[in-house]
Amino acid sequence: MTDHHYVFDGTKEQAELDRLRLLESSFDPKARQRLENVGVSDGWHCLEVGAGAGSIMNWISEKVGSTGTVVAVDTDTRFLLSSVSSNTVIVKGDIRTVDLGRSRFDLVHGRYILLHIPEFASVLEKMLLLFKPGGWLVFEEPDFSAARCLVGSEDALLAFDRVTSAVETITKP
Ligand SMILES: C[S@@+](CC[C@H](N)C(=O)[O-])C[C@H]1O[C@@H](n2cnc3c(N)ncnc32)[C@H](O)[C@@H]1O
Structure with missing residues (x-):
């Protein structure tokens, strides 16, 4: 595995937050529609990969309610920690190496994350082990x-x- 540095590591806090909020305002409406289409709802157990500033993490948390859970993984959790619901666990870690168990999730979702990982194919293979039979893997990546x-x-x-x-x-x- 190559040493990985996220290209925006070291970006000033406000500039990085502004950038993440722009992503959210541009892409959240379609992301929410896609996730509605796969049926995310009460009681689902979900993984949000590279949660960024957390808008989708928070939206999923509301959708799954008190009987569901959200695990949100990011190497940089500074924008996630201020608004964590009781059904949500924030994990500070690298998705390539963090241990998330097996076959736990109804949904694994990520957006604009594989783009930043040269070993994206092996990350995808790892993700395949994480969702339950019948679960959903939803990645939204730019071309x-x-x-x-x-x-x-x-x-x-x-x-x-x-x-x-x-x-x-x-x-x-
Ligand atoms: C372009 S942002 C996208 C944020 C969010 N998914 C969105 O679309 O609003 C990429 C996010 O992935 C995180 N990230 C980058 N490399 C990572 C890795 N190897 N493991 C976990 N998170 C990573 C960054 O810290 C950042 O929050």
Whole structure:
């Protein structure tokens, strides 16, 4: 396993929180719809991988209620600890190495997390051991290879291409 540093490690606290909140405001509505579609509800036991600033962790926690549970794993838990419900456990750890047992979860969900892990295939294999028979694995990951900026100044187009190719190098082992 290669040594892994999350690309945004060391980002100033407010800047990182702003970035995570932007992700949430852009992607939460569709994420919630997807999770509604798989049926997340009372009594489910769920794992949220790379929980970030916690909006989906909190939403799942409400959906599963007092008879369900949420385990939220992140290497950086500073934005998660302020609003933890009684059915939620925050685990500070690296998803590649943290021990989460086997066959426990009705749902394993992650968003914009595998993108940051060069060994994403082995993480996915590990995730396959974590959910119960009939459980759901839901990962929402971007495909930057398809990203194109169609309008804007020449400088903006170049900047967009530079950012896109930088992002694409993140997952190269
Ligand atoms: C781009 S953010 C996405 C946050 C959240 N899933 C969302 O979409 O709003 C990636 C998150 O994964 C966490 N992370 C990065 N590498 C990780 C790893 N190896 N194990 C666990 N968490 C990790 C980061 O700390 C960060 O909170």
